Amino acid sequence: MVKVSPESQALGTVSGSSSHHSEALLMDLTALEQCLVTRSSTRAVLIGRGNWDIKSTAPAGRPGAVFSSYIDRLQVLLMVEVYKYSEKQVLARKVGEFIVECQERALAADGNSTFTVAISGGSLVNVLRASLVDDDELSAKVKWSKWQIYFCDERLVPLDDPQSNYGAFKTAVLDPLSHHGDHLNLGPTVYAINEALVQQGSHQNEKIAEEYASLLPAAGFDLLLLGCGPDGHTCSLFPGDAHRYLLEETSKTVAWCRDSPKPPSDRITFTLPVIARSRNIAFVAEGSSKQQIMHKIFDDRNVSLPTALINASYGEKVRWYVDDDAFARVADSSVLANR
Ligand SMILES: O=C(O)[C@H](O)[C@@H](O)[C@H](O)[C@H](O)COP(=O)(O)O
Structure with missing residues (x-):
């Protein structure tokens, strides 16, 4: 489990595996607004500020991460x-x-x-x-x-x-x-x-x-x-x-x-x-x-x-x-x- 504090710019990482190359996975979590995970072949990187409890389990067809709770409004961290x-x-x-x-x-x-x-x-x-x-x-x-x-x-x-x-x-x-x-x-x-x-x-x-x-x-x-x-x-x-x-x-x-x-x-x-x-x-x-x-x-x-x-x-x-x-x-x- 990983926590990312609201002030933190640091990103949480969770492990996961996939045969695909790096790609974006948009997870539309009804109660949690939208959150975004990018992942490479070996790890998923969470982009965002806010308090997160992250479990490194993978639901069928969605390898990567599941968000189990959400506290602050997610702000996607922009590096552009x-x-x-x-x-x-x-x-x-x-x-x-x-x-x-x-x-x-x-x-x-x-x-x-x-x-x-x-x-x-x-x-x-x-x-x-x-x-x-x-x-x-x-x-x-x-x-x-x-x-x-x-x-x-x-x-x-x-x-x-x-x-x-x-x-x-x-x-x-x-x-x-x-x-x-x-x-x-x-x-x-x-x-x-x-x-x-x-x-x-x-x-x-x-x-x-x-x-x-x-x-x-x-x-x-x-x-x-x-x-x-x-x-x-x-x-x-x-x-x-x-x-x-x-x-x-x-x-x-x-x-x-x-x-x-x-x-x-x-x-x-x-x-x-x-x-x-x-x-x-x-x-x-x-x-x-x-x-x-x-x-x-x-x-x-x-x-x-x-x-x-x-x-x-x-x-x-x-x-x-x-x-x-x-x-x-x-x-x-x-x-x-x-x-
Ligand atoms: O073939 C197309 O239509 C384009 O590739 C399209 O994605 C375009 O880049 C944007 O619509 C912006 O177009 P404008 O710069 O003309 O607004």
């Missing part, structure tokens, strides 16, 4: 860092600097000749364009030929469809690169979905996910660049019961997301095991349409939201780049790295 800027351009530059930092770290690592990065769709591509292409100082530092680029999620449409994440990235970043002299024949390797299987029915949608999963780097990603929707989704991991199967996925690394609340309806998405294995995770969120959700993520720390769940589960490797507008309603400034 938030970088907030007022100017769009400054934000883009800071994101770019972090990307280049991750690139250098990856290439310096023993025997590593590639930088593996996965990106999301939405407004993120504009930030990438501003930082990695249009900013001359930064773009000179980008070693595109070493990059292997994947998509954290992809909409199941042809690659030249305006809704395609690959298509948006190509237009915003890859096409302009071809005008950058030396980069002409030294572009990144970009992994797109198998377009031939798109819009051929559910069986093929599963197959697209399966094929894409087979392309992922075995060693995990050096960097994931994520967006955040106004409902708290990221990748195509949406909140709510209808899409819980995606958050609960522990074996597939890429899954088919059906009936997406954000069009188009069919997508594929990375699942939490990929996020768990990535070395760095950076979210980018800008604009007043993100105010309400930022408040829910950072003040309420509502872990039923996929973004908040990622903060709570993998906080030590998560950072956010936000602008003043997006963060205007967040009361908790303790997460700000550049206060």
Whole structure:
């Protein structure tokens, strides 16, 4: 039995075993509000402040921990860092600097000749364009030929469809690169979905996910660049019961997301095991349409939201780049790295 005092930032640990790699397990304990356990293959780590009595027993199908009593309101301990800027351009530059930092770290690592990065769709591509292409100082530092680029999620449409994440990235970043002299024949390797299987029915949608999963780097990603929707989704991991199967996925690394609340309806998405294995995770969120959700993520720390769940589960490797507008309603400034 372990007790974690209210003031303590220390985490309780309990033993447990599982054949899965590190992953998040959200335990919805009716009387106890929500609590979160992350676990590796050999131990479970409790994240939270409050008084806990913890038994190291494992209920069927839920190896890890059972909470036997609960006293204070659980506060999920956040280790994420938030970088907030007022100017769009400054934000883009800071994101770019972090990307280049991750690139250098990856290439310096023993025997590593590639930088593996996965990106999301939405407004993120504009930030990438501003930082990695249009900013001359930064773009000179980008070693595109070493990059292997994947998509954290992809909409199941042809690659030249305006809704395609690959298509948006190509237009915003890859096409302009071809005008950058030396980069002409030294572009990144970009992994797109198998377009031939798109819009051929559910069986093929599963197959697209399966094929894409087979392309992922075995060693995990050096960097994931994520967006955040106004409902708290990221990748195509949406909140709510209808899409819980995606958050609960522990074996597939890429899954088919059906009936997406954000069009188009069919997508594929990375699942939490990929996020768990990535070395760095950076979210980018800008604009007043993100105010309400930022408040829910950072003040309420509502872990039923996929973004908040990622903060709570993998906080030590998560950072956010936000602008003043997006963060205007967040009361908790303790997460700000550049206060
Ligand atoms: O394909 C997608 O729809 C995205 O990958 C999605 O997860 C996106 O990143 C967020 O919805 C944020 O999008 P915005 O930055 O445009 O709000």
